[in-house]
Amino acid sequence: MHTAKWSDIEGKAVTDPGAEGVTIRVLMGDNVGAPTFTMRHFEIAPGGRTPFHAHAWEHEVYILSGRGKVRQKDGEREVGPGSFVYVPGDEEHNFANAGDTPFTFLCVIPASLPCIK
Amino acid sequence: MHTAKWSDIEGKAVTDPGAEGVTIRVLMGDNVGAPTFTMRHFEIAPGGRTPFHAHAWEHEVYILSGRGKVRQKDGEREVGPGSFVYVPGDEEHNFANAGDTPFTFLCVIPASLPCIK
Numbered sequence: 038m039h040t041a042k043w044s045d046i047e048g049k050a051v052t053d054p055g056a057e058g059v060t061i062r063v064l065m066g067d068n069v070g071a072p073t074f075t076m077r078h079f080e081i082a083p084g085g086r087t088p089f090h091a092h093a094w095e096h097e098v099y100i101l102s103g104r105g106k107v108r109q110k111d112g113e114r115e116v117g118p119g120s121f122v123y124v125p126g127d128e129e130h131n132f133a134n135a136g137d138t139p140f141t142f143l144c145v146i147p148a149s150l151p152c153i154k
Numbered sequence: 155m156h157t158a159k160w161s162d163i164e165g166k167a168v169t170d171p172g173a174e175g176v177t178i179r180v181l182m183g184d185n186v187g188a189p190t191f192t193m194r195h196f197e198i199a200p201g202g203r204t205p206f207h208a209h210a211w212e213h214e215v216y217i218l219s220g221r222g223k224v225r226q227k228d229g230e231r232e233v234g235p236g237s238f239v240y241v242p243g244d245e246e247h248n249f250a251n252a253g254d255t256p257f258t259f260l261c262v263i264p265a266s267l268p269c270i271k
Contacts, residue, residue, distance in 0.1 A: 038226045038247065039240040040233060043216075065214045069240040073264045074191040076214045076238070097182045097193045099160075099260055101218075109155045116157060121193070123156040123186040130155065143216055145262055147190045 039069045043078045051087070058085025058134070066148065075148050079132070081105070081140045086133035094147050096124040098132070103140030106133045156186045160195045168204070175202025175251070183265065192265050196249070198222070198257045203250035211264050213241040215249070220257030223250045 043062060051059035059081050066075030081087070081103075089108060100120040106113045107122055108131045115135065116122060124130045134140035160179060168176040176198050183192030198204070198220075206225060217237040223230045224239055225248045232252065233239060241247045251257035 038224070038231075038242070038245060040224065040231050041238060042236045043238060044236060064216070064238045065240045070242065071212060071214065071240065073212065074214065074262060076216065076262065095188060095190065097188065097191065097262070099181070099193065099216075107155070107157065114155075114157050119159045119161060121158060121160060121181045123182045123188065125155070125187065128155060143260070145191060145193065145214070 039065070046078070048080065053088050053090075055088030055090070055131075056086070058082035059087055064143075071148060073148055074145050076143055076145050079142050079144055081132065081134040083134050083137045083139075085140075087131045089129060089131040091127055091129040092150075093126045094150055095126050096122070096130070097145040098122040098124065099143045101141040101143065103134060103138050104136030105140040105142070106135045107131075108133065156182070163195070165197065170205050172205030172207070172248075173203070175199030176204055181260075188265055190265055191262050193260055193262050196259050196261055198249065198251040200251050200254045200256070202257075204248045206246060206248040208244055208246040209267075210243045211267055212243050213239070213247070214262040215239040215241065216260045218258045218260065220251060220255050221253030222257040222259070223252045224248070225250065
């Protein structure tokens with residue numbers, strides 16, 4: 038068993054094209070030998086966003102704090118603490134901070150990722 | 155894409171032997187066609203607990219609210235909001251409310267579970 042706090046993990050800036058003000062922390066993945074899926078913690082600063090992109094794997098997202106917008110091909114949805122978002126594989130999406138405090142969420146992905154399409 | 159709030163999902167009492175005051179909500183799993191892993195929301199009432207048990211699959215747990223104790227073979231650890239817990243397959247564990255407010259957490263498991271050992 039492995040126990041820690043999200044804030045114990047050193048955050049890394051996401052430098053993918055289109056990402057702004059995004060910090061990622063891998064909570065449980067290769068670091069604990071997780072075989073099936075990986076839980077990451079994202080923190081998006083006010084004004085920030087993840088890239089609008091698609092990939093073959095799914096996301097399971099749970100919003101922890103702040104106010105955000107989830108964009109998809111045909112529009113946007115507002116989300117806040119207690120919201121969850123399922124993004125199927127191959128569906129375009131991004132997450133943006135829509136408030137003036139950090140927008141934080143968990144995002145779980147498969148441990149083995151296929152090639153980016 | 156599928157978006158909702160955890161509180162939109164109808165809670166079900168966990169009736170496994172050894173469970174007390176535990177409510178489960180499946181946020182993302184078969185309901186959204188998730189192929190690899192399933193995110194569940196657990197709410198444990200004050201005084202309540204999950205069974206002390208082991209099974210072949212892993213847990214990735216993130217504490218949302220309240221105060222809890224995670225028990226393992228060789229002791230207990232206190233956890234609270236922002237704590238995460240990785241429980242490898244086959245390791246005995248349980249989660250108990252150690253406070254006087256609901257103890258809530260997310261628990262992610264593989265979508266395909268082997269037989270219970």
